[in-house]
Amino acid sequence: MPLIDLVWVASIFSIGLNRPFGDFFTIEPLQVARMVVGAISAAIWITYVLRSRRVANTFTE
Numbered sequence: 001m002p003l004i005d006l007v008w009v010a011s012i013f014s015i016g017l018n019r020p021f022g023d024f025f026t027i028e029p030l031q032v033a034r035m036v037v038g039a040i041s042a043a044i045w046i047t048y049v050l051r052s053r054r055v056a057n058t059f060t061e
Helices: 003-015 030-051 052-060
Strands: none
Touching: none
């Protein structure tokens, strides 16, 4: 489940059941690894798109 969904569901349950947020918000190591890989991939692609002449030539009028 994406991070924003985990936060949302944990918040709703926490408020609805009057229990601490931490009881419902747990992140597994695999989820952390996926987020790190996604962030690194995004950083590489964003840098490429912003600096590439090929991209600039393709998407300019």
